[in-house]
Amino acid sequence: MDALDILVKHDIKPSLQRLAVMEYMLTHFTHPTVDEIYSSLSPSIPTLSKTTIYNTLSLFEEQGVVLYLGIDKKNARFDGNTSHHAHFRCKNCGAIVDIFNQKQEEIVLEGHPELVIDDVQTYYTGYCKNCKK
């Protein structure tokens, strides 16, 4: 399913800018920052504004086509993969990698029937292969 399909399916009008951002998120699973997305798209869309990236990602998040990740103290991170998975951030190089863990599936919130759970995010922190001494 391509960018256009996803936007249409979520009742998001597929403008040039929105399609470009969606396309980017579907081809870059590096959990990019707003700046990274802007820097990458800006050359091909010279009039692009960073505000549009903020607006677009905010809209995408509301509609559930991207995931907001609060794993990075400094910048917001976004994920085009909305399926259930965890994340790992390397304290040294800052890389954020996906963790597809079968046990992850078992994390259900028992003992708290009073809470309505919409979302779960699990963030691991440590050192990646390249950065562990």
Next chain:
Amino acid sequence: MDALDILVKHDIKPSLQRLAVMEYMLTHFTHPTVDEIYSSLSPSIPTLSKTTIYNTLSLFEEQGVVLYLGIDKKNARFDGNTSHHAHFRCKNCGAIVDIFNQKQEEIVLEGHPELVIDDVQTYYTGYCKNCKK
């Protein structure tokens, strides 16, 4: 174990300000922001600076006596309870409550022997008892 014991045990010199912050964290498990801690302590320590709160929490986090929580987009949150537990944030009222889940204990990172894991944080999001319609 009181505030002084904890600081001494972690090789943190127990200044008046540090003791006050530690004491606060041991009596308020509301996952407070820097501002909340500052506002609460400021009256009794009139010369207190907000920078000291930042410095102190940063030091405490390095020494592992408090936990940094990235569950809130706006402000950093801190937790005086460093034992293994998850957190839930209500989208409406912003309350952050502890989740002590037995299954939580099972979350071990398999299938990624190349990663050195230092920490895991699980953040649930949704609506609390008061806020669900």
Next chain:
DNA sequence: ATTACATTTGTAATGATTACAATTTTATTT
């Protein structure tokens, strides 16, 4: 008492995010 070192404080700088009004684009009506 003097000196060195650690901590605290106040202020200024940083920088990501948001607010907002003007402009441009797209859709609807005449």
Next chain:
DNA sequence: AAATAAAATTGTAATCATTACAAATGTAAT
């Protein structure tokens, strides 16, 4: 097709949490 209305984009300014830094204060060692 022109006019009008609505939606989206853009640029700039404001916000505000956090950090940087140097001066002041407090504490320990000589």
